[in-house]
Amino acid sequence: MSSTTAPATQLADATGPAPVLSARHISKRFGGVQALDDVSLDLIPGEVHCLAGENGCGKSTLIKMISGAERPDSGEIEVDGIVHTRMNTTSAIQSGIQVIYQDFSLFGNLTVAENIVLTSAVAAKRKLYRVKDAREKAQAIVDELQLDLDLNADVENLSVADRQLTAICRALVSDARVIIMDEPTTALTHSEVEHLFTVVERLRARGVALVFVSHKLQEVLAISQRLTIMRSGRVVISGPSADFDRRSIARHMTGSDVEESRRVPDFDQTATPALEVRGLTLPGAFRDVSFQVGKGEILGVTGLLGSGRTELAESVFGVLPAKSGTIAIDGKPVRVRNIQDAVAAGIGYVPEDRLTQGLFLEKPIADNIIAASFNEHRNRWKLLDRKRIWGTITHFFDQLKIHAPHPNRAVRTLSGGNAQRVVLAKWLATDPKVLILNGPTVGVDVGSKAQILDLLRIQAERGMAVVIISDDVNELVACCHRVLVVAHGQITHELVADQVTEDSIQESMAV
Amino acid sequence: MQLLRKFRGANNEGSLALILLVVVLGMSLLNPVFFSVNTAFSILRAATVPMILALAVLLVIISGGIDVSFPVVAIGSAYTAVTICLKTGFDPGLPAIFGMAIVIGGLLGLVNGFVIAKFRLPTLIVTLGTQGIFFGAMLVYVGTRYYPTLPDSMAALSAVNVVELTTSAGRAYLHVLVLLSIAIALIIWAVLKYTMFGRSLYAIGGDAEGARRAGIRVVRTQLWIYVLVGMVAAIGGVAYVVMSRSANPQDLVGGELDIIAAVVLGGASIFGGRGSVLGTVLGVLLIQVINNSLLLVGVPSAWLRAAVGLLLILGVGAQAVSARRSAQRIHTVDTGEAVRLELEKVS
Numbered sequence: 001m002s003s004t005t006a007p008a009t010q011l012a013d014a015t016g017p018a019p020v021l022s023a024r025h026i027s028k029r030f031g032g033v034q035a036l037d038d039v040s041l042d043l044i045p046g047e048v049h050c051l052a053g054e055n056g057c058g059k060s061t062l063i064k065m066i067s068g069a070e071r072p073d074s075g076e077i078e079v080d081g082i083v084h085t086r087m088n089t090t091s092a093i094q095s096g097i098q099v100i101y102q103d104f105s106l107f108g109n110l111t112v113a114e115n116i117v118l119t120s121a122v123a124a125k126r127k128l129y130r131v132k133d134a135r136e137k138a139q140a141i142v143d144e145l146q147l148d149l150d151l152n153a154d155v156e157n158l159s160v161a162d163r164q165l166t167a168i169c170r171a172l173v174s175d176a177r178v179i180i181m182d183e184p185t186t187a188l189t190h191s192e193v194e195h196l197f198t199v200v201e202r203l204r205a206r207g208v209a210l211v212f213v214s215h216k217l218q219e220v221l222a223i224s225q226r227l228t229i230m231r232s233g234r235v236v237i238s239g240p241s242a243d244f245d246r247r248s249i250a251r252h253m254t255g256s257d258v259e260e261s262r263r264v265p266d267f268d269q270t271a272t273p274a275l276e277v278r279g280l281t282l283p284g285a286f287r288d289v290s291f292q293v294g295k296g297e298i299l300g301v302t303g304l305l306g307s308g309r310t311e312l313a314e315s316v317f318g319v320l321p322a323k324s325g326t327i328a329i330d331g332k333p334v335r336v337r338n339i340q341d342a343v344a345a346g347i348g349y350v351p352e353d354r355l356t357q358g359l360f361l362e363k364p365i366a367d368n369i370i371a372a373s374f375n376e377h378r379n380r381w382k383l384l385d386r387k388r389i390w391g392t393i394t395h396f397f398d399q400l401k402i403h404a405p406h407p408n409r410a411v412r413t414l415s416g417g418n419a420q421r422v423v424l425a426k427w428l429a430t431d432p433k434v435l436i437l438n439g440p441t442v443g444v445d446v447g448s449k450a451q452i453l454d455l456l457r458i459q460a461e462r463g464m465a466v467v468i469i470s471d472d473v474n475e476l477v478a479c480c481h482r483v484l485v486v487a488h489g490q491i492t493h494e495l496v497a498d499q500v501t502e503d504s505i506q507e508s509m510a511v
Numbered sequence: 512m513q514l515l516r517k518f519r520g521a522n523n524e525g526s527l528a529l530i531l532l533v534v535v536l537g538m539s540l541l542n543p544v545f546f547s548v549n550t551a552f553s554i555l556r557a558a559t560v561p562m563i564l565a566l567a568v569l570l571v572i573i574s575g576g577i578d579v580s581f582p583v584v585a586i587g588s589a590y591t592a593v594t595i596c597l598k599t600g601f602d603p604g605l606p607a608i609f610g611m612a613i614v615i616g617g618l619l620g621l622v623n624g625f626v627i628a629k630f631r632l633p634t635l636i637v638t639l640g641t642q643g644i645f646f647g648a649m650l651v652y653v654g655t656r657y658y659p660t661l662p663d664s665m666a667a668l669s670a671v672n673v674v675e676l677t678t679s680a681g682r683a684y685l686h687v688l689v690l691l692s693i694a695i696a697l698i699i700w701a702v703l704k705y706t707m708f709g710r711s712l713y714a715i716g717g718d719a720e721g722a723r724r725a726g727i728r729v730v731r732t733q734l735w736i737y738v739l740v741g742m743v744a745a746i747g748g749v750a751y752v753v754m755s756r757s758a759n760p761q762d763l764v765g766g767e768l769d770i771i772a773a774v775v776l777g778g779a780s781i782f783g784g785r786g787s788v789l790g791t792v793l794g795v796l797l798i799q800v801i802n803n804s805l806l807l808v809g810v811p812s813a814w815l816r817a818a819v820g821l822l823l824i825l826g827v828g829a830q831a832v833s834a835r836r837s838a839q840r841i842h843t844v845d846t847g848e849a850v851r852l853e854l855e856k857v858s
Contacts, residue, residue, distance in 0.1 A: 090726055105724045107717035109784035110710075118714060119725040121707060129710045 020045050020209050021097065021178050026065055026075035035061040036072070037233045043178055043209040048200060050212045050224035050241065054253055054445035058233040059213050063180055067099040068092035079178075093123050098171035099180045102443075104163050108156030112166050113138040115155050120174040141169045145202055159306075161192040168199065172208075179203065180211040185219050186443055189304040189471055190509060197223055217246045217446070218474065229253055254447040262500070264481050265461045267296030272331040274465030275347075275434040277316065280325030285311035286489035289325070293434065293465040298456060300480030301469045302505060308489035309469050310352060313436050317349035318342035329433055343372065348427035350420075352438040352469075358423040359411050366393045366407035368422050373429040396425035400455060417448025424455065435459065436467040441475055453479045473505045485509055523778045523830055527793040530826075531800065538804035545807050548676060549683040556685070558799040560754065560763075562692040562792065563747035564770045565777075566699050567740045569791045572774055573703070574736050575716035575783025576634035580623060580642035582763040582770075584741050585748030587649045588615035592749065593758040594653050596662040605664045612745040619645055620741020624734040642767075649760055658758040665749075669756045688750045695743065700788040712736065716783030772819060773798050776826045798822070 019042040028036040036058045051059045064070040068087030077084045079095040116138040185193045228238040229252040236252045273292035281287040286308035293299045303309040315322040318336045334345040351357035379385040400421040441449040485493035485508045493508035539546035571578045592612040674685040703709035714722040752758045777794025779786025
């Protein structure tokens with residue numbers, strides 16, 4: 001497989017099964033941007049086709065074309081021999097194309113059974129609704145996929161993984177033959193991802209063609225049979241997954257080699273630790289947790305979802321104040337009863353879900369950057385000092401390489417990587433002694449990820465203590481001096497220096 | 512525990528029923544006169560119009576919107592229908608008067624729905640605006656006169672009772688329009704539970720964007736909601752005019768918050784997606800029982816409004832607290848030791 005750019009069509013092997021869907025020569029312009037340029041894609045029944053590429057490479061736009069949410073300027077989509085020059089959402093669903101968005105588009109206030117059945121009932125233009133029919137139909141699908149889902153539960157009470165399974169069931173009820181999943185593994189932990197993959201195998205056995213849009217290279221390689229990489233609106237390369245490895249995928253995605261190897265800056269191990277936690281306990285979440293982070297140290301914390309790692313971080317930051325235990329900053333004990341206490345003590349926290357917890361989406365980037373540091377930007381009359389604010393904003397724009405036309409743009413318009421940099425800038429502006437980051441590169445592309453990790457290394461070199469909570473083993477290995485593994489609300493392993501490898505982390509997480 | 516949760520119901524209907532029962536029993540102990548068929552009938556009678564209006568509002572609230580123009584729509588359609596009959600001196604009979612009011616109410620609702628769906632404006636703002644417009648237009652074009660006598664067919668209905676009993680406390684009457692409110696409750700219950708339209712309301716209230724992605728025609732459904740609300744409100748308006756035996760264009764207006772309070776007390780979420788007919792019925796009854804019983808116990812009527820306000824905050828507050836509790840339960844660790852600790856704490 002040569003790495004030529006934009007092969008016009010990559011048809012399936014003549015001997016293989018016919019594609020259920022072929023997108024051919026799709027192009028689309030948004031204003032001055034060529035979002036898609038002559039893109040073609042074939043989906044084969046029973047295959048997982050992974051669509052990879054950095055944020056803004058056009059993969060979401062391509063999916064919108066296939067699902068009928070947007071119309072292409074030119075090109076056609078053929079489903080089962082029927083050629084559509086454009087789809088609309090209804091005709092896409094009728095053709096058996098289902099998209100599972102990152103937010104799943106489920107109704108939290110309705111039961112699992114109803115969520116599974118509703119879309120197909122709407123599509124069938126049904127007028128009446130029967131609870132019993134819905135339950136039976138949903139049960140059939142759940143049984144077929146051998147899932148353990150409570151059909152009567154309200155979806156808002158489900159875990160992310162169960163919501164995703166509900167969305168998959170919903171797609172199947174509508175006789176989906178093409179299921180497109182946007183970042184399906186982002187919010188899942190290892191065991192949940194494994195479970196998802198067994199479900200995916202069952203879907204393949206049914207002859208469903210799947211499309212995975214993903215940033216996680218490891219999982220891409222594990223699950224997909226075919227891989228298409230896009231960059232700047234074009235298909236860079238497409239072929240069997242077996243032909244790729246992590247390095248080559250990253251290279252095709254970014255167009256250059258990405259430095260991913262382990263690189264940890266030195267730090268003074270003898271100095272007083274920046275953060276010291278002793279016997280921290282929060283009933284129901286974690287108990288008797290003790291650890292410390294040195295000045296300039298990058299500490300990784302990992303564990304399954306529900307292991308208590310997020311609660312631990314939130315306790316240190318005062319979101320869920322701990323019931324007992326002590327926290328000391330620079331050797332001085334501090335009381336953290338709420339977020340204000342934590343911020344005053346010099347702790348910063350980049351939350352797991354930056355969209356809802358870390359950013360004011362409708363507000364300008366500039367306002368977001370200084371949102372946590374108003375006190376640092378006051379003049380002597382306690383009023384905001386515009387000049388200093390502007391200084392801070394331009395400083396972080398340059399330092400963090402935030403790509404945006406202007407600081408006055410709403411954060412909503414930014415890609416995942418850039419939005420994450422804004423959250424980071426917000427906390428760096430408070431000049432914290434300890435910065436805790438929960439999933440700092442979730443939903444961020446490879447290139448941005450490397451840059452964000454570099455930024456953290458730089459902050460550590462300047463003496464900041466950095467705590468990274470992450471599922472991404474690779475990222476932990478790349479930049480953490482030490483890694484703590486949390487399970488059942490307790491630290492079960494501590495991996496130091498050379499012990500920090502992908503294998504050792506995964507081994508100690510296996511329960 | 513499971514049984515208890517089931518009894519509590521999806522929207523706290525069980526707790527509400529329990530509170531209602533406690534209030535009734537408590538009042539009966541305080542004042543034995545309260546516990547009588549007469550009181551029951553008069554509460555049902557007083558609850559009739561609020562019930563119909565509350566059921567109308569329930570539809571909008573489930574869909575995630577709010578309508579504050581419904582009292583004006585209700586009295587406006589009924590008053591207009593009565594005015595037409597009286598001015599022309601022609602009494603077309605009850606079904607036609609109801610029909611006329613329903614058409615007017617539906618049209619007014621269409622105005623609401625059109626503006627909201629077409630221009631995607633906040634429902635509160637739009638209905639606040641149309642409330643004023645409808646009210647002003649009625650006073651200018653229909654009239655401001657108070658009609659002490661109704662067309663014959665309506666006046667006749669005013670005096671019809673389904674049950675008449677003689678009890679120790681005197682004669683007790685159950686007005687025929689109570690049946691109307693029960694019928695409307697049943698119809699709306701069936702619509703919400705057994706039709707795709709009803710389920711769409713919950714879906715739209717839960718997540719409008721998700722509903723659109725699921726193929727539900729959100730704009731058209733919204734339009735229908737407001738038309739329907741207008742129509743049901745008009746029925747409530749006619750019922751009100753019949754029961755008060757006179758037509759006054761200033762009546763009902765300003766009472767919207769009490770009705771919305773009853774619906775919210777009945778477990779409907781002001782953010783949409785949640786609510787039930789049973790809860791709304793209980794919410795309306797509870798407010799009526801409290802109104803009635805406080806008077807009987809001798810509490811000054813000025814305290815009635817305070818009582819309703821207090822009830823609302825307590826009721827909604829209790830729900831919010833229990834929701835936060837269950838959210839916290841999800842938040843905590845779901846494996847091994849921690850669960851055991853949690854369980855020990857609970858038991």
